[in-house]
Ligand SMILES: Cc1cc2nc3c(=O)[nH]c(=O)nc-3n(C[C@H](O)[C@H](O)[C@H](O)COP(=O)(O)OP(=O)(O)OC[C@H]3O[C@@H](n4cnc5c(N)ncnc54)[C@H](O)[C@@H]3O)c2cc1C
Ligand SMILES: Cc1cc2nc3c(=O)[nH]c(=O)nc-3n(C[C@H](O)[C@H](O)[C@H](O)COP(=O)(O)O)c2cc1C
């Protein structure tokens with residue numbers, strides 16, 4: 312983990328209120344799908360945690376929704392440098408998959424799953440994806456996904472169908488999964504899937520690197536920090552009633 | 556180079572900068588950012604007799620000047636700290652720590668403090684009688700001088716090391732609290748813990764599940780500074796200033812008000828790499844302001 316200043320390459324609105332921020336990737340740092348970075352927004356005390364959406368040798372990209380002042384200020388920065396802590400947390404654990412993986416995302420939870428799908432493909436896994444959005448307007452990764460050899464399904468709240476409905480309709484409930492999305496989606500998925508799975512979780516964070524205990528919750532294996540032991544947790548260890 | 560050494564009850568610190576309790580874990584979370592041996596000392600996470608889970612999420616909120624926390628004293632308990640954590644810490648840290656103790660009864664404080672007192676690595680025991688997060692717990696000790704002094708006497712009876720009391724701004728008469736603590740044997744004071752506050756989200760609901768949280772960060776600096784200034788003429792024991800320090804000039808201000816050293820919390824969460832920078836800046840400021848020995852400025856705002 313390092314604290315560093317990264318140059319902004321671009322910060323573009325890719326869907327209404329949703330931005331893709333591309334930064335120069337620092338040398339000598341290993342990145343994993345499922346990890347996040349903690350961005351200092353000038354004028355704010357707390358950094359904004361955002362998951363890695365994509366990365367290559369020289370760049371890294373995060374995709375975020377403007378929800379409050381911090382992300383609004385961030386969306387207005389088109390050049391210069393950002394003060395960033397990275398890489399934070401543990402990525403998805405691919406040793407849990409033998410030949411196929413189901414990747415399930417809802418809303419902005421779909422952001423880290425692009426890197427997750429690429430990583431799965433690199434490891435020779437066959438990838439099925441279900442993405443849920445509020446409406447087709449918010450579907451940000453359609454074009455990018457088209458270039459990946461994955462079987463991707465999309466559904467929209469506006470059409471009354473959710474990701475769990477799709478999973479059941481497709482009979483994919485026995486495929487081990489990776490997921491990230493709003494809590495109601497994650498809970499419903501955990502209940503409906505028969506397979507092992509991993510969830511990337513969120514919490515309001517004080518530090519993002521394990522020092523403040525601001526993000527800890529009780530799991531079946533004791534207290535864990537979402538920023539340090541997470542943000543990826545195995546389905547069996549999550550006690551959903553302790554998340555909010 | 557200015558001489559940054561300060562003295563706290565016989566313990567010499569190489570500089571007056573002390574990461575504050577709850578923002579520095581047990582000293583091992585910042586190793587990627589700087590060498591812990593650069594600090595004057597550090598205050599460890601508030602430790603209790605038994606392990607504690609703390610409060611439900613969300614525990615963190617933000618405001619213009621800093622943050623609120625309702626961590627609720629999550630810690631592994633004194634036994635695990637002494638058995639598993641301090642031996643690991645000794646491998647990387649060669650100074651003495653400030654051992655922050657919390658409790659819910661006089662006995663609990665005394666037992667926890669006594670266990671810390673036996674550890675070589677502990678330089679000072681810091682009684683947190685002020686954590687505002689735990690219902691019926693810390694709060695009442697910190698606002699009632701009699702209860703606070705009872706805790707202090709019980710701890711002093713069992714400990715050899717200097718015992719500092721970390722007060723809360725929620726205390727109605729802080730000067731009286733501090734003079735009573737001195738009379739009852741306090742070796743020093745830590746002024747102050749967080750201020751009580753809350754935030755409400757866009758849907759009109761409290762952000763923190765605990766509703767209230769401890770307010771910290773740059774936004775509390777002036778009022779904390781003033782409390783130190785108020786208390787300083789009334790006591791003869793050292794004061795560690797704490798609350799909203801975010802840069803080297805804040806350190807000089809707090810020392811001028813009467814602090815012998817300063818604790819820094821939220822600033823290190825905001826920018827974990829900033830401690831060495833504050834230290835460098837402190838040296839530069841001392842040179843610019845012709846302060847060859849930093850301890851000479853303690854309380855200078857009063858003359
Ligand atoms: C590990 C992790 C990964 C994340 N990845 C992404 C991502 O890839 N894309 C994306 O759009 N969002 C992501 N988020 C959520 C993102 O951090 C918040 O939307 C953002 O912090 C909101 O900041 P704000 O100032 O705009 O909102 P405000 O509501 O004004 O923020 C106030 C405070 O609450 C915190 N906060 C508010 N909402 C959240 C939230 N959902 N999670 C954590 N903290 C929150 C803020 O950080 C800030 O400290 C992630 C969160 C976590 C914990
Ligand atoms: C996340 C967090 C956890 C804290 N935990 C403790 C604690 O366990 N014990 C304690 O005495 N103070 C605790 N504090 C209070 C700090 O030690 C300090 O008194 C306060 O934050 C004011 O200083 P600052 O403005 O520099 O942060 C905590 C503060 C924060 C932000």
Ligand code: FES
Nearest residue numbers: 518519523524538
């Ligand atoms: S946010 Fe500080 S420990 Fe996780």
